[in-house]
Each structure stands twice: as structure tokens, then as C-alpha cells.
Amino acid sequence: MLTNNKNVLNWVDEMVALTKPDKVVWIDGSEEQLNGLREEAMKTGEMIKLNEEKLPGCFLHRTAVNDVARVEHRTFICSRKEEDAGPTNNWWDPKEAYKTLGDLFDGVMKGRTMYVIPYSMGPIGSKMTKVGVELTDSIYVVLNMDIMTRMGKAALEHLGDESNDFVRGLHSKADLDEEKRYICHFPEDNTIWSINSGYGGNVLLGKKCFALRIASYQGKNEGWMAEHMLILGLENPQGEVKYITAAFPSACGKTNLAMLIPPEIYRKQGYKVWCVGDDIAWLRQGDDGRLWAINPENGFFGVAPGTNDKSNPNALATTRKNTIFTNVVHNLDDNTVWWEGLDKNPPENALNWKGEPWNGKTADTKGAHPNSRFTAPAKGCPCVSPEFDNPKGVPVSAIVFGGRRAKTAPLVYQSFDWNHGVFVGSIMASETTAAATGAVGVVRRDPMAMLPFCGYHMGDYFQHWIDMGKKLGDKAPKIFNVNWFRTDDEGHFIWPGFGDNMRVLLWILDRCDGKADAVETSIGYEPKAADINVEGLDIDTSVVEGLLSVDKDLWKQEAEGIEEFYGKFGDKLPKELHDELEGLKKRLG
Numbered sequence: 001m002l003t004n005n006k007n008v009l010n011w012v013d014e015m016v017a018l019t020k021p022d023k024v025v026w027i028d029g030s031e032e033q034l035n036g037l038r039e040e041a042m043k044t045g046e047m048i049k050l051n052e053e054k055l056p057g058c059f060l061h062r063t064a065v066n067d068v069a070r071v072e073h074r075t076f077i078c079s080r081k082e083e084d085a086g087p088t089n090n091w092w093d094p095k096e097a098y099k100t101l102g103d104l105f106d107g108v109m110k111g112r113t114m115y116v117i118p119y120s121m122g123p124i125g126s127k128m129t130k131v132g133v134e135l136t137d138s139i140y141v142v143l144n145m146d147i148m149t150r151m152g153k154a155a156l157e158h159l160g161d162e163s164n165d166f167v168r169g170l171h172s173k174a175d176l177d178e179e180k181r182y183i184c185h186f187p188e189d190n191t192i193w194s195i196n197s198g199y200g201g202n203v204l205l206g207k208k209c210f211a212l213r214i215a216s217y218q219g220k221n222e223g224w225m226a227e228h229m230l231i232l233g234l235e236n237p238q239g240e241v242k243y244i245t246a247a248f249p250s251a252c253g254k255t256n257l258a259m260l261i262p263p264e265i266y267r268k269q270g271y272k273v274w275c276v277g278d279d280i281a282w283l284r285q286g287d288d289g290r291l292w293a294i295n296p297e298n299g300f301f302g303v304a305p306g307t308n309d310k311s312n313p314n315a316l317a318t319t320r321k322n323t324i325f326t327n328v329v330h331n332l333d334d335n336t337v338w339w340e341g342l343d344k345n346p347p348e349n350a351l352n353w354k355g356e357p358w359n360g361k362t363a364d365t366k367g368a369h370p371n372s373r374f375t376a377p378a379k380g381c382p383c384v385s386p387e388f389d390n391p392k393g394v395p396v397s398a399i400v401f402g403g404r405r406a407k408t409a410p411l412v413y414q415s416f417d418w419n420h421g422v423f424v425g426s427i428m429a430s431e432t433t434a435a436a437t438g439a440v441g442v443v444r445r446d447p448m449a450m451l452p453f454c455g456y457h458m459g460d461y462f463q464h465w466i467d468m469g470k471k472l473g474d475k476a477p478k479i480f481n482v483n484w485f486r487t488d489d490e491g492h493f494i495w496p497g498f499g500d501n502m503r504v505l506l507w508i509l510d511r512c513d514g515k516a517d518a519v520e521t522s523i524g525y526e527p528k529a530a531d532i533n534v535e536g537l538d539i540d541t542s543v544v545e546g547l548l549s550v551d552k553d554l555w556k557q558e559a560e561g562i563e564e565f566y567g568k569f570g571d572k573l574p575k576e577l578h579d580e581l582e583g584l585k586k587r588l589g
């Protein structure tokens with residue numbers, strides 16, 4: 001045991017009595033203990049050790065074939081009142097959920113070991129940090145939590161001997177039965193129960209379950225925000241760094257933007273991008289009145305396919321050491337890994353993500369799962385921010401929303417003010433991706449990229465955004481929307497994206513500094529096409545004009561869609577957002 005905290009000890013005892021493991025192991029975070037677990041997982045085949053010379057400290061893991069993504073239809077918010085979960089969440093009466101899952105958890109760890117994982121979300125010692133304890137029967141979970149969080153003794157020391165303010169997470173793989181797979185959140189009890197899955201977002205309980213669903217609820221009650229946002233610092237040639245947070249839905253480009261390498265023309269001048277976080281931001285008003293952000297995580301759980309030397313060299317470099325790969329191709333010739341979009345040289349003698357023989361030269365099926373991922377320590381990233389562990393976090397100049405929209409949304413626009421910015425975030429829509437089970441490529445509303453992650457009523461969440469704006473006043477960050485995914489008539493992306501997104505970020509920061517002009521349109525402020533620098537690109541200003549065009553007919557349809565979506569929230573829709581929608585309709589004529 002690593003603590004004298006009775007609240008922790010009593011709860012662990014209770015869960016041991018329920019799940020009845022043969023053995024209980026407290027995870028202290030030491031390399032020695034972790035190495036023992038790696039050995040054990042290699043013996044059972046749960047983890048495959050990769051080529052130590054080419055990929056030192058790296059492992060491959062394959063999940064069950066029916067268990068490769070988040071399961072939104074089996075994810076529940078179990079607040080006492082149904083109304084508190086709101087119209088966008090699956091609600092389950094907590095009494096019933098505890099009963100149904102309690103029966104499934106009863107004796108589930110017989111013949112297995114329970115690992116007790118204390119972990120900290122946020123730098124140890126930060127006022128913004130919160131502690132969780134996850135109980136699991138999966139070594140894969142322990143080894144991933146080691147990368148994704150600050151795990152072990154230090155987390156319990158941060159909690160102290162008296163505090164009861166920790167999130168109680170219980171997870172069992174059970175038998176991976178998808179009919180009995182449940183991811184349940186009890187926001188009023190600081191509790192998460194997850195059973196019958198072994199896939200990242202369902203089982204690394206510090207991530208989406210705690211740092212977004214539970215934390216968003218805590219943030220509403222305590223006056224801060226938990227958001228599905230990357231955090232990056234952009235350094236100019238004078239050495240000044242300004243920070244931007246950006247919310248894009250799953251698999252829509254957060255990791256890529258967070259680690260961006262500027263185009264050559266900017267690199268030469270001395271511009272740099274620093275990565276503070278790639279998925280989650282906790283935001284709080286600082287003593288100076290501004291909004292400050294920390295990344296509660298300690299690693300990246302990134303999408304593998306499409307990651308390569310051109311698209312995201314920093315992410316690729318990050319994955320060359322101490323990384324766990326999940327559901328990618330295993331190259332048997334040199335015991336390394338491969339995925340679609342890594343290079344044009346797929347291995348011939350390989351196993352696909354299911355572990356079946358696969359010849360990348362002749363196969364007509366994908367080798368890696370589209371949602372295959374890498375778990376890599378943030379400290380291994382060549383552009384990790386020097387502020388990464390700063391307990392104060394970083395001050396935010398701009399908040400950016402964005403999604404995958406083939407036609408409607410322009411490359412970039414700025415909101416008229418904070419409340420209009422909340423409106424812009426609330427009307428986000430994006431094509432679905434492989435990050436969750438279900439259809440891919442279907443446009444759905446995903447406000448602030450939080451549709452699957454908001455732990456309470458989305459109408460109250462909008463109100464919380466409005467209230468935060470009132471508190472921040474004229475110190476509030478400016479709010480923008482971007483879309484890297486507009487397509488031409490053949491369905492090709494028009495904007496080059498990736499590193500070139502820097503060109504858009506520069507306009508955004510210039511707007512924050514009052515240095516750039518804008519054109520007022522019916523949806524917000526847009527750059528003049530000439531203000532997006534296309535030097536060194538294969539496109540000219542007329543293409544940028546196209547990317548910035550606002551099709552009023554499409555937007556009129558959009559306004560109808562928004563009205564219908566807003567209808568779901570009834571009385572809980574803040575009046576401010578209703579007024580913003582009326583304003584948009586008026587401007588569209």
C-alpha cells in the first residue's frame with residue numbers, strides 16, 4: 001500500500017470485495033515494477049516487443065477485433081436526474097447502472113490480478129491538477145496509463161492523507177463481450193465504471209472519462225473548463241510565444257496541428273511551434289484575469305494512419321522510442337511496425353492489425369486499422385513545450401474551433417465577440433471518423449467537439465461558456481473557426497493543410513494583436529485573401545478567395561439545421577445563443 005488515505009483504502013477494499021481478484025498490486029510507478037509487468041505481458045502475448053535497435057522500448061498490442069474504438073452508444077452519464085445528462089447523452093439511472101454493472105463486476109477478477117493505479121491529471125503540485133485511481137485487470141492499461149499520466153506514488157502524495165477529492169475508476173476487460181460492454185460515468189460520485197473493453201478511450205479512464213466527462217462537470221461546478229482541445233505555443237522571430245487552444249472532433253487534426261512544423265519561409269525567419277497538449281485542455285482564469293491552460297495528460301494517444309515524415313515529422317519522431325502501438329501492421333522481416341500513409345513501401349512479410357498474414361504489396365485490404373494508435377510520452381516529442389510541466393499552465397490568446405466540412409465552413413473566420421464565438425463553437429458540425437464505432441463520413445453536430453465528452457446537460461454547458469466569457473471580460477481570448485477540409489468537385493482537399501496551417505494561425509494571432517485587417521461577412525470576420533500568405537505554395541490568392549467564400553444558400557440551410565438542433569435543448573438553450581442564431585438569419589437575409 002502506498003497511502004494512508006482512508007478514503008482510497010476503503011474504496012479499494014470495497015472494489016476488491018466486489019471483483020474478487022486473486023492478487024492486488026499497487027502501482028508505484030517504478031521502472032523495476034513496470035519492467036516486471038512488461039515481461040509478464042510479453043509472455044502471454046499481450047505485448048510484443050519490437051526491434052530494440054530501430055524502436056527502443058517499443059511494443060505492439062492488438063485489441064480484440066470487435067473492440068477497436070470508442071463505443072458512444074454504450075457510454076452513459078448516470079446522473080441522479082435524467083435532465084442533468086441532457087438530450088445529447090445516453091442517460092442511465094445510477095441505481096440501475098450500479099446494479100447491472102455490479103452484477104457483471106461480481107467476481108470478475110477471480111484468477112486475475114487487480115492493479116491499483118494512482119495517477120495525476122496535470123503536473124504534480126499544480127492547483128489545477130486532480131487525482132484519480134484506476135483499478136484494472138489489464139497490464140496494457142497499466143503500461144498505457146504510465147505513458148498518458150503521471151502515475152504512481154507522487155499522485156497519492158499530491159492527494160494527501162485526508163482528501164476525498166479523487167476520481168474512482170473501476171475497469172475490467174471481463175470477457176470483452178460487446179453486448180455487455182458499458183462505459184458508465186457517475187459525475188455526482190466522482191466514479192467511472194468500464195467493463196468488457198480493452199480499447200484506449202474506453203479503458204484509459206484518466207482520458208476521456210475523467211479529464212473530459214467527469215472534469216467538465218467538476219469545471220461547471222467549480223468555475224473552470226475541461227475541453228477537447230490541443231494547446232500550442234507559437235514563437236515569433238523575436239522569441240515571444242503566444243498560446244492557442246483548438247477544439248476539433250476526434251481524428252480531425254489536433255495532434256497534427258499541435259506539433260506543426262512551420263513552412264520553410266517561416267522556419268528561416270525563426271518561427272517555431274511548441275506542443276503543450278494534443279487532445280485535452282483544462283482552462284481556468286488566472287490571478288491576472290486571463291484564461292490559462294494546462295494539459296492534464298503526460299503523453300499522446302495519437303492516430304497512426306496518415307502520420308509520416310511529411311505530414312507530422314514530430315509525431316513520427318515521438319513514436320520511435322518508448323511507444324506502445326495498437327492495431328498497426330507488424331513487419332515480420334525486421335520486427336517493426338507500419339501503417340497506411342507511413343510510406344509507399346508496405347511490408348510483404350507482415351501481419352495485419354488482426355494478426356493475420358498480410359502482404360502489403362498485393363493485399364487489397366488495409367493492414368492497420370483506421371483507428372490504430374500510438375501511445376507515446378510527451379517528453380519524447382522534439383517540439384514539446386518548455387512550459388509542459390509548468391504548474392501555472394500557459395495564457396491563452398485564441399480559441400479555435402474546427403471540423404471536417406466539405407463545403408460550408410470557410411478556411412477561417414473570427415467571431416464578432418465572445419458570445420458569438422460560443423455560438424460558433426456550438427454550431428460546429430463535422431464528418432464522423434473511425435475514432436468511434438458507427439458510420440464514417442456522416443456530418444453531425446458536434447458542439448465544441450464535445451458531443452461525446454460532455455458529462456452533463458449540453459444546454460448548461462453552453463451557459464457555462466457564456467458565464468466564463470462574462471468573468472473574463474475584455475481579457476477573454478478571441479474565438480475563431482477553421483476548416484482544413486474543404487474539397488473541390490473531385491473530392492480532393494483544396495487547402496494543403498498540415499504545416500501550412502501555420503499560415504492561418506499567423507492571421508489569427510495578428511487579429512489578437514490588432515495587427516491584421518478583416519472583412520465583415522454574415523458569419524464573422526474573414527481575412528482578405530491577400531492576408532493569407534501563400535508564398536512557397538502551389539496555390540494562388542484566387543484559390544484562397546474560393547476557400548474563404550461563404551455560400552449564402554448553404555448557410556441558410558445551415559441555419560435551419562442549427563435551429564432544429566437547438567430545439568433539442570428547450571429552455572436550457574441560453575438566450576444569448578438564441579439571439580445569435582436570429583442575428584445570423586437576419587444577416588443572411
Ligand code: GTP
Nearest residue numbers: 250251252253254255256303306435484493497498
Ligand atoms: P483524436 O486523437 O481522435 O482526438 O484525433 P486528432 O484530432 O488529434 O486528429 P489527428 O491529428 O490525429 O488527425 C487525424 C487525421 O486527420 C489523420 O489521418 C491526419 O492525417 C488528418 N489530418 C490532420 N490534419 C490535417 C490537415 O491539415 N489536412 C488534411 N487534409 N488532413 C489532416
Ligand code: SPV
Nearest residue numbers: 070200201207208250435
Ligand atoms: C478520440 O477519440 O477523441 C481520442 C481517442 O482522442 S480516445 O482516447 O479513444 O478517445
Ligand code: MN
Nearest residue numbers: 249250251279
Ligand atoms: Mn481526442
